[in-house]
Amino acid sequence: MRPSFVRVAALLGALTVGALTVGSTTISAQSLREQTRALRTTTPAHIISVNPFLPLFGYFQAEYEQRVAPQASIAVSGSHTRLEHLYTSVDVKLRLYPQERALEKFGISAGVGYGRVQRQELISCDPLAPTSCNDLNAAVSAPTFAVEAQYQWLLGARRYTAVAIGGGAKRFYLSEERAIGISRVTPTLRLTIGYAF
Numbered sequence: 101m102r103p104s105f106v107r108v109a110a111l112l113g114a115l116t117v118g119a120l121t122v123g124s125t126t127i128s129a130q131s132l133r134e135q136t137r138a139l140r141t142t143t144p145a146h147i148i149s150v151n152p153f154l155p156l157f158g159y160f161q162a163e164y165e166q167r168v169a170p171q172a173s174i175a176v177s178g179s180h181t182r183l184e185h186l187y188t189s190v191d192v193k194l195r196l197y198p199q200e201r202a203l204e205k206f207g208i209s210a211g212v213g214y215g216r217v218q219r220q221e222l223i224s225c226d227p228l229a230p231t232s233c234n235d236l237n238a239a240v241s242a243p244t245f246a247v248e249a250q251y252q253w254l255l256g257a258r259r260y261t262a263v264a265i266g267g268g269a270k271r272f273y274l275s276e277e278r279a280i281g282i283s284r285v286t287p288t289l290r291l292t293i294g295y296a297f
Contacts (some may be wrong), residue, residue, distance in 0.1 A: 150294065
């Protein structure tokens with residue numbers, strides 16, 4: 101009788117330990133899933149950002165960026181700035197994040213777009229051909245290609261504030277005749293503050 105009781109007690113003990121182990125594994129798996137879900141909900145997928153200083157001088161720079169993969173995002177940007185001339189452009193960019201933290205830290209991008217250049221000074225021309233002078237002083241438009249490197253921070257407990265700084269270059273695909281007096285390759289600078297959501 102006693103050996104049977106010992107066997108039953110041992111069997112019950114083994115079942116209890118097994119149930120606790122399975123239960124703790126289930127709880128830890130659920131906890132891991134909850135943590136992953138929480139991380140996904142707190143990690144922003146979109147950023148709207150602007151340069152807060154350019155409007156003081158009558159210009160602007162803005163961008164909307166959306167994460168499409170852990171290491172990549174798509175961005176649409178627009179700018180209206182003055183270098184030696186007045187440049188206005190809209191671009192679509194593919195941005196890669198080598199550390200696989202899209203929207204955060206170091207990123208490199210390539211983009212295509214369309215731009216307009218308004219010359220800000222008179223171009224010398226043949227006084228006997230005033231129409232050519234008018235053509236030279238008119239605004240010109242062309243497709244563009246740009247490359248850029250940046251570093252972006254997501255700040256705050258919920259990482260709602262995005263701050264980015266970077267730079268690169270943009271090429272305007274203008275013919276030699278239309279590009280008289282215009283730099284077809286221009287530098288680009290980025291300093292933006294935005295809202296991540």
